[in-house]
Amino acid sequence: MKITSFNPLIITRDPESAIKLFEDLGFKKRHVKENISEINTTDVRMKDENGFHVDVAYGDGEYTMIRVNVDDFDEAIEFFMSHGFRKPNHERAHKTVDTGSSRYTMVVSPSGYILAVSQHKK
Numbered sequence: 001m002k003i004t005s006f007n008p009l010i011i012t013r014d015p016e017s018a019i020k021l022f023e024d025l026g027f028k029k030r031h032v033k034e035n036i037s038e039i040n041t042t043d044v045r046m047k048d049e050n051g052f053h054v055d056v057a058y059g060d061g062e063y064t065m066i067r068v069n070v071d072d073f074d075e076a077i078e079f080f081m082s083h084g085f086r087k088p089n090h091e092r093a094h095k096t097v098d099t100g101s102s103r104y105t106m107v108v109s110p111s112g113y114i115l116a117v118s119q120h121k122k
Contacts, residue, residue: 001079010055010057010064011057012059013061013062022046026048026049027046027047028046030053032045043055066113077107080107084109084110085109085115088106088108101121102118104119
């Protein structure tokens with residue numbers, strides 16, 4: 001498994017405020033993915049001039065996690081599970097979502113931090 005990108009992902013009920021904050025810090029919207037999963041959420045990918053990324057998405061709660069893009073989704077999930085990670089207890093977060101251009105799911109470490117594991121389809 002190869003990690004292809006690694007950055008913070010902020011899920012919030014108020015994405016506009018978070019997006020504005022990061023724009024004020026010099027980040028620019030790189031792309032927007034809409035109508036993700038059954039809750040039709042939107043994810044905004046942002047990048048600054050140093051190449052740092054942050055993703056901001058609408059959600060039904062307030063969560064900050066690490067987005068880990070990989071080249072082999074199944075291998076990555078197997079790797080994390082073998083290191084004691086588990087699927088979240090929340091029903092919606094427990095699922096693997098296929099957006100057409102990518103797949104992602106969340107996993108929770110034994111100590112409680114959350115990873116959003118994704119693979120872009122080629």
